[in-house]
Amino acid sequence: MHYLSKFFILFCLIFNSSCAEKLTDVVAEKYKDTEKRAEITKQNNQVARQFGKYTEQPTIWSEVKTPAKGHPQSIGGYSNGCQVGAIELSKIGIGYYDIRRYRHRFFSQPSTISVIQNIGHELDKKYAEQILLGDLSQPIGGLMSYAHVSHQNGLDADIYFATIKRGTTPDDDYEAPAVVDKATGKMKLELWKPQYRDALFTAANNSEVTRIFVNPIIKKHLCDTEKDTSWLKKIRPWGGHTAHFHLRVRCPINNSLCNNQAAVPPGDGCNKELVNWIERQRIDTLNPKPKVKDTSPPLRPTPPAACLDLLKNK
Numbered sequence: 001m002h003y004l005s006k007f008f009i010l011f012c013l014i015f016n017s018s019c020a021e022k023l024t025d026v027v028a029e030k031y032k033d034t035e036k037r038a039e040i041t042k043q044n045n046q047v048a049r050q051f052g053k054y055t056e057q058p059t060i061w062s063e064v065k066t067p068a069k070g071h072p073q074s075i076g077g078y079s080n081g082c083q084v085g086a087i088e089l090s091k092i093g094i095g096y097y098d099i100r101r102y103r104h105r106f107f108s109q110p111s112t113i114s115v116i117q118n119i120g121h122e123l124d125k126k127y128a129e130q131i132l133l134g135d136l137s138q139p140i141g142g143l144m145s146y147a148h149v150s151h152q153n154g155l156d157a158d159i160y161f162a163t164i165k166r167g168t169t170p171d172d173d174y175e176a177p178a179v180v181d182k183a184t185g186k187m188k189l190e191l192w193k194p195q196y197r198d199a200l201f202t203a204a205n206n207s208e209v210t211r212i213f214v215n216p217i218i219k220k221h222l223c224d225t226e227k228d229t230s231w232l233k234k235i236r237p238w239g240g241h242t243a244h245f246h247l248r249v250r251c252p253i254n255n256s257l258c259n260n261q262a263a264v265p266p267g268d269g270c271n272k273e274l275v276n277w278i279e280r281q282r283i284d285t286l287n288p289k290p291k292v293k294d295t296s297p298p299l300r301p302t303p304p305a306a307c308l309d310l311l312k313n314k
């Protein structure tokens, strides 16, 4: 932890002062910001508060509206990084439709976009349908002001368990329903389509993809219904992810500043731990713990130097 951050936590505890403001100053200083950037940081604080869950470190990354020019490059890690030369994903493509464009999170590295196109082609060919897309990354990546900690280096993408007929237009704010019931630990099979299985299968078989996060109930369903479970190795159980899956792509070749995640463990992951996870999730859903109101922003690691340079030049 940065020593200044430690100091301010102590300061907040002793004097019960406006921690968010103080921390904003620390972040601004840390990022070697101009006054304008410090002001943006404060604005982002307010936005985060409006969303009613102050889970975000103030972010100045979301204020950058255009990609950084240059050869495409992913820098840093999935949860602490940025990107150069990001490509803008088109709103409508073969087999996909990107919604909520106002969030301005449709920028990615070319390899991520090609995985999405790969999934789209499969759905178009087999079903004449388009799958709905959620967030990719911001123009230069970095931490978002809400909803994600990862998606920072242009190698993560969210894809809804929702498809539309080819050529139709979805509601831009469509909320895909959860395909699982956490309280019973069971799938909502009436909402589950072979299209979703095929999208996961296509993604898992793409050599660029390293992980795909889904709710453990979905993983268990695949374990129970697939003849060959070897491809399920990349399908990783994770909290949430009940209405979408999250795909993660490896660091592109020759991106020396990009940090890959450790390889997934061997085996298909269809094991007792998966069953236990579903049970824990079931118990937690039936006995929700009272929410502890935490108004302090969590501390995030300092971004890689190359990312701070990118920010300075924007």
Ligand SMILES: [Zn+2]
Pocket (backbone or CB within 6 Å): 148, 151, 156, 157, 158, 245, 246, 247
């Ligand atoms: Zn995601």
